Amino acid sequence: MIQLKFKNTKYFRLVILIFLILLVACHSPKGHIKDSDNKNKITAPFSKKGILLRKGETNLLLINNKTPLKSDDSLKTHLLIEKYKNNLIVMDLTKVDSKELSQGQTIEVWFDELQESFPPKATVKKYHIMMDK
Template sequence: MIQLKFKKIKCFRLVILIFLILLVACNSPKGNIKNSYNQNKTTAPFSKKGILLCKEETSLLLINNKTPLKSDDSLNTNLLIDKYKDDLIIIDLTKVDSKELSQGQTIEIWFDELQESFPPKATVEKYKIIMDKNK
């Protein structure tokens, strides 16, 4: 009887020891785990190309190779969203210097996250002007 209790205690201690080893292994410092996403990020992982329809703090990027009509220049933001809602991304330009951007330019934007709204929204991390209609 005493020998059986002793074996149960040994087994219980062994289970606890294994559990603690696994717990410590799971909580190892993240520096030991190589993760390319966490390494010095120089560019945001996602990009989209399109035509800048409206330039404000919150702007509109027309995507999917759509070209706006000349008459669209006079439409306000809400009408543009209604007209192109399936081919539009609402972009937040507060994180970048957007002084050189103007309506009608073809640009490529990079962003970390595309919010699943209708139309989708993204905060621009960087951009590149591909074609300037004013030049």
Template sequence: MKQIKFKNIKCFRLVILIFLILLVACNSPKDNIKDSYNQNKTTAPFSKKGILLRKGETNLLLINNKTPLKSDDSLKTHLLIEKYKNDLIVMDLTKVDSKEQAHCQTIEVWFDELQESFPPKAKVEKYKIMMDK
């Protein structure tokens, strides 16, 4: 009779332990849950400074304190991306009025969302033209 009570107590403790583990796992923050639709996006507002490389419809931000060469002006967009692939962000400027931006101008841009592609892509929410020193 004593052995049956002991087994029941062990079983009860095991059930309680499993329940607590499941409770803690279900209480994890929403940010840790992966959404298959947005798994390649990071959603944290941030800013980056860099040099605007404007080539037609494709806007590129050269980051990491890189400066384009004068000969880069003649390169096609895909060659610029290949040359600076580790130091570029491809920008979508449809949400901002980008008429006053000029090629090779230093700017700071703010993103709400960054697609972690290669090179990364982002929709710019706002920008600020930096005064060259």
């Protein structure tokens, strides 16, 4: 009976040790950058290239090598979202100076987090104009 308790204690200690090793490995911030707004939040930057489909109250980036039709210029925002919903990112441009941006430009945007909405949403941290229309 004493040997049985010893084996269980040894097994229990081994399981705890493995759990602690895995826990420490999962919290390693290696290879990530810190978010400038929240110093404790660790994120990795993402980028997407696409065409600025709409600039205004709602900014839309058309991705996945889709090209809008000329007739899309006259569509209201909710109709554009419905038409291209699988190929859009709704962008928040409040953190960048977006005066240079205009509808129809091919741009690359960087963001830290892509919200899982439909269509997805992101706050742009920086952008690069690749080609004007």
